[in-house]
Amino acid sequence: MSTLRPFEERYATALADPDVRGGLTAFQRGWRDSRDAAIADLEQQEGRSFDELRAELAGIKDGVLADWEHHLDTFTTNARAAGAEVVRVATPGEANALITERMQAAGADLLVKGKSMVSEEIGLNAHLEAAGIPPVETDLGEWILQLAEETPSHLVMPAIHKRRHAVAGLFERVLDRPFPPDDIDRMVKVARTELRERFLASSVGLSGANALIAEGGAIMLVCNEGNNRMSVALPQLHVVTAGIEKLLPTYADAMRQVRLLGRSATGQPITVYTNFLTGPRPGQEQLIVLLDNGRTAMAEDPDVADALRCIRCGACADVCPPYGIVGGHAFGHVYTGAIGLVNTSFHHGIEAAAGPQSLCVSCGACATVCPVDIPLPVQILEVRETVARSESAGSAGRVTRSALRAFQHPGLVDVGLRVAGVVTTPLRRDGVTAVPSALTSRGPLAERIGWRTPPAVPLRPARDTLRPGRLEEPPRLADQPLAGRKVQLFLQCLSDRLAPGIPIAAAKLLRAAGAQVIVPRDQHCCGLPAYDSGEQDTARDMVRQTMAALADGADVVTPASSCLAMLAHDAPHLLRGDTVEVERAQELAGRTYDLISYLASGPGRLPAGSLDDGDRTPVTVHRFCQASNTLGRGEAIEAFLRDVAGAPVVPLPEAGECCGFGGSTSVRNPELSAGILDRKLGCVDRTAASILITDNPGCILHLRGGVHASGRGVEVLHLAEYLVRRLPVAT
Amino acid sequence: MTPSGPRTDTGRDSARRTRLRARVEAAASSYHELPGWEEVAAHAAGLSDRVAVAPSLHTTQPALAMRLEAEGCTVVVPGDEDPAADVADVPVAVVGGELAVVETGSVLVAEHGLADRVVTMLCQRLVQVVPAEVVVDRLEDVAAWLAERSGRASFASLMTGPSRTADIERSLTIGVQGPDEVDVLVLTGTDPVTEEPTP
Numbered sequence: 001m002s003t004l005r006p007f008e009e010r011y012a013t014a015l016a017d018p019d020v021r022g023g024l025t026a027f028q029r030g031w032r033d034s035r036d037a038a039i040a041d042l043e044q045q046e047g048r049s050f051d052e053l054r055a056e057l058a059g060i061k062d063g064v065l066a067d068w069e070h071h072l073d074t075f076t077t078n079a080r081a082a083g084a085e086v087v088r089v090a091t092p093g094e095a096n097a098l099i100t101e102r103m104q105a106a107g108a109d110l111l112v113k114g115k116s117m118v119s120e121e122i123g124l125n126a127h128l129e130a131a132g133i134p135p136v137e138t139d140l141g142e143w144i145l146q147l148a149e150e151t152p153s154h155l156v157m158p159a160i161h162k163r164r165h166a167v168a169g170l171f172e173r174v175l176d177r178p179f180p181p182d183d184i185d186r187m188v189k190v191a192r193t194e195l196r197e198r199f200l201a202s203s204v205g206l207s208g209a210n211a212l213i214a215e216g217g218a219i220m221l222v223c224n225e226g227n228n229r230m231s232v233a234l235p236q237l238h239v240v241t242a243g244i245e246k247l248l249p250t251y252a253d254a255m256r257q258v259r260l261l262g263r264s265a266t267g268q269p270i271t272v273y274t275n276f277l278t279g280p281r282p283g284q285e286q287l288i289v290l291l292d293n294g295r296t297a298m299a300e301d302p303d304v305a306d307a308l309r310c311i312r313c314g315a316c317a318d319v320c321p322p323y324g325i326v327g328g329h330a331f332g333h334v335y336t337g338a339i340g341l342v343n344t345s346f347h348h349g350i351e352a353a354a355g356p357q358s359l360c361v362s363c364g365a366c367a368t369v370c371p372v373d374i375p376l377p378v379q380i381l382e383v384r385e386t387v388a389r390s391e392s393a394g395s396a397g398r399v400t401r402s403a404l405r406a407f408q409h410p411g412l413v414d415v416g417l418r419v420a421g422v423v424t425t426p427l428r429r430d431g432v433t434a435v436p437s438a439l440t441s442r443g444p445l446a447e448r449i450g451w452r453t454p455p456a457v458p459l460r461p462a463r464d465t466l467r468p469g470r471l472e473e474p475p476r477l478a479d480q481p482l483a484g485r486k487v488q489l490f491l492q493c494l495s496d497r498l499a500p501g502i503p504i505a506a507a508k509l510l511r512a513a514g515a516q517v518i519v520p521r522d523q524h525c526c527g528l529p530a531y532d533s534g535e536q537d538t539a540r541d542m543v544r545q546t547m548a549a550l551a552d553g554a555d556v557v558t559p560a561s562s563c564l565a566m567l568a569h570d571a572p573h574l575l576r577g578d579t580v581e582v583e584r585a586q587e588l589a590g591r592t593y594d595l596i597s598y599l600a601s602g603p604g605r606l607p608a609g610s611l612d613d614g615d616r617t618p619v620t621v622h623r624f625c626q627a628s629n630t631l632g633r634g635e636a637i638e639a640f641l642r643d644v645a646g647a648p649v650v651p652l653p654e655a656g657e658c659c660g661f662g663g664s665t666s667v668r669n670p671e672l673s674a675g676i677l678d679r680k681l682g683c684v685d686r687t688a689a690s691i692l693i694t695d696n697p698g699c700i701l702h703l704r705g706g707v708h709a710s711g712r713g714v715e716v717l718h719l720a721e722y723l724v725r726r727l728p729v730a731t
Numbered sequence: 732m733t734p735s736g737p738r739t740d741t742g743r744d745s746a747r748r749t750r751l752r753a754r755v756e757a758a759a760s761s762y763h764e765l766p767g768w769e770e771v772a773a774h775a776a777g778l779s780d781r782v783a784v785a786p787s788l789h790t791t792q793p794a795l796a797m798r799l800e801a802e803g804c805t806v807v808v809p810g811d812e813d814p815a816a817d818v819a820d821v822p823v824a825v826v827g828g829e830l831a832v833v834e835t836g837s838v839l840v841a842e843h844g845l846a847d848r849v850v851t852m853l854c855q856r857l858v859q860v861v862p863a864e865v866v867v868d869r870l871e872d873v874a875a876w877l878a879e880r881s882g883r884a885s886f887a888s889l890m891t892g893p894s895r896t897a898d899i900e901r902s903l904t905i906g907v908q909g910p911d912e913v914d915v916l917v918l919t920g921t922d923p924v925t926e927e928p929t930p
């Protein structure tokens with residue numbers, strides 16, 4: 001059930017509002033600084049890493065789900081013993097009917113509401129209004145949205161998409177008095193006065209629950225403003241709405257959640273109020289409504305069950321690049337951010353889940369901050385597959401599916417691209433296809449390609465140049481760590497056909513280090529584009545084809561870190577139904593490297609200074625997002641450039657954030673992709689470096705296109721292309 | 732909670748309180764160590780001439796109201812009839828804390844009845860008084876306190892600093908639905924809590 005506007009409309013509205021993007025970029029940067037500092041403090045305080053702490057909390061939540069009924073019963077028994085009424089409901093309809101009926105019986109004509117995502121999930125406000133019980137939101141952000149007739153765009157900061165001048169304007173309109181936009185203090189004070197009257201007048205109150213503590217039958221409820229305490233205490237009937245996954249066995253477990261919740265949500269060590277309510281106060285009734293609404297189905301689906309650990313901290317939105325451009329009204333449904341892309345289909349149906357799926361660029365950032373270690377990017381791709389299989393994918397989905405199936409056949413791809421190469425020859429300039437500006441400056445093409453010049457389509461793929469005997473012998477390095485070693489070069493389908501200079505440079509470097517470079521003929525695509533598009537059957541076929549092509553037991557090196565992420569991280573997951581295939585995938589993963597790991601710490605490790613040609617032009621490094629977030633690579637490229645190539649490296653702000661390429665996203669949602677690219681290039685500008693180095697061909701084509709279209713004077717190079725220039729000159 | 736017997740301020744206690752002070756101040760509350768209730772009364776009276784006292788504190792420490800009155804204050808102890816109206820315009824309130832937590836700079840306040848709760852919710856400046864004996868290190872100590880008392884209806888609130896919001900542009904604003912200012916007073920003296928006021 002949903003009363004939200006269609007996704008396309010929400011997406012268009014968000015893009016059209018400059019406040020959304022401007023406000024969210026500032027918010028995400030501020031959040032990152034506070035959260036990182038707070039987590040570093042916690043690690044020091046506890047003498048344990050964030051990963052250890054979140055694994056502990058995840059383990060507690062998993063333990064609850066493993067014995068769910070027992071914990072629910074314990075909670076219910078204890079809460080009832082303390083005087084609460086506990087009712088379990090299966091659907092939003094049941095929940096709304098029950099709550100409305102109880103409030104009517106209590107003679108309510110006004111409800112004061114603390115923040116409750118479950119009440120948003122079930123659409124409670126509309127029901128109560130229809131029943132003549134107007135609800136008043138008392139959380140400041142929620143109240144602002146209620147006045148603006150909007151829904152929350154963030155789990156913790158519901159009105160974060162609104163800037164101060166918009167809030168001042170709203171208050172002026174609704175409260176009919178002037179509000180200077182910079183006087184946030186005044187806006188807050190007015191909210192306090194306005195809401196206090198309502199608190200004192202209302203006979204019914206509603207809150208959510210941050211945890212249901214089975215041991216004591218207690219509700220844990222956190223807030224900073226103090227509003228929740230009032231909506232819980234003052235009325236004669238207090239209704240609690242909570243999802244049945246909110247259980248924790250003990251108070252000690254609740255404290256472990258507290259330690260991670262405040263820090264992940266707002267960078268605070270603890271929220272101002274952490275309340276433990278057991279039963280009603282004297283003279284009060286308490287009704288605890290425990291909602292299923294798809295949660296049992298989630299628990300039964302091993303691909304998404306972990307998402308029930310969620311403690312609704314919002315961190316997964318705070319690091320999400322697409323969220324930073326369009327906000328939660330588009331990126332999600334009622335639940336926003338990465339978790340919304342997982343749980344929406346269970347709470348609100350596949351149709352509600354379909355639209356936002358195309359916005360996720362699979363950068364992996366959300367998984368790095370989730371305090372309960374939910375593998376969100378993998379789960380999103382599972383939901384995406386369900387969406388792709390359903391009718392909800394629409395005609396765009398059918399087109400994608402057909403294109404990916406055609407892409408499975410290397411022969412077809414070759415013919416297509418060779419033709420495109422010939423046709424676009426007159427437009428080929430410096431690695432891009434210089435589309436005439438008359439076409440890109442206005443009209444329908446402007447939006448789609450005006451912001452990013454398309455890459456040049458070469459006449460010859462890399463594999464042709466790399467045939468035995470064709471590539472001239474590069475100069476040899478003094479040190480030959482790979483002398484006599486066979487290396488299979490996995491070209492990556494994209495660079496093979498659209499950026500052949502990259503694999504060719506990689507081959508030269510490997511040879512310069514002594515390797516015997518083989519280019520297996522049957523290689524094509526690792527399956528990543530299909531996997532990202534939700535076409536898992538096609539992706540599996542392509543993984544199998546790749547495993548067969550690389551079956552020779554020699555090392556595999558690829559200049560594309562995205563392929564490494566696919567083969568090492570995603571392939572075993574995709575093939576999980578067959579243990580023999582998983583073992584084969586793991587065996588391949590064990591001998592597959594991206595170029596940087598091969599040359600910096602793998603068998604091809606080059607000694608310090610071995611590629612130092614004395615050039616001291618400063619460079620900066622974009623870290624391919626999946627390499628940082630999924631493969632856990634830190635500053636390996638920067639260190640290598642400094643130590644082995646002698647290059648001065650200027651740190652790039654937000655170096656590990658996605659550049660916006662995101663596979664099909666940049667084609668399906670070009671405006672979004674352009675927004676993320678713009679943020680990235682803004683960071684590059686701040687370094688003043690004239691050379692930008694990275695190691696994923698997709699990022700390179702995307703960044704080069706953006707640099708060209710914006711007229712910047714930055715050279716974008718693959719690590720291999722940069723290093724090959726520093727090889728000693730052949731004598 | 733009634734401290735029994737004279738207290739010994741060991742080196743460990745004072746180091747622990749130094750850490751508590753740092754955390755309390757980091758949470759934007761003020762921190763004070765006072766020898767006894769007489770000084771608590773003087774502290775509160777220095778803030779306003781109208782002071783509310785939480786009913787549960789008044790029960791265990793009736794002398795506080797007398798001392799406040801002796802300092803020239805009007806004292807309000809809200810009743811059960813309409814406690815919110817009783818304290819509506821009282822700027823300063825005093826409550827007793829069950830525990831003070833070094834880890835977070837929080838004070839645990841047990842306030843089951845409405846009359847106790849309105850005191851901490853509606854005043855502008857909240858004075859929390861905690862005996863030094865119940866300064867504990869970790870949130871697990873709070874968990875143990877709660878677990879010991881589980882099984883009966885209750886409301887306990889771990890309070891850390893004044894009420895705040897950052898809902899508008901993540902800009903921190905202090906004082907929303909709860910107090911704007913919080914004073915944490917740790918009692919380090921040896922006078923028993925039930926001591927009669929000295930004339």
Ligand code: SF4
Nearest residue numbers: 320360361363364366
């Ligand atoms: S993978 Fe990246 S784009 Fe997708 S939800 Fe997570 S943070 Fe957002």
Ligand code: SF4
Nearest residue numbers: 310311313314316370
């Ligand atoms: S999925 Fe993880 S990061 Fe996102 S809201 Fe839930 S707990 Fe927080």
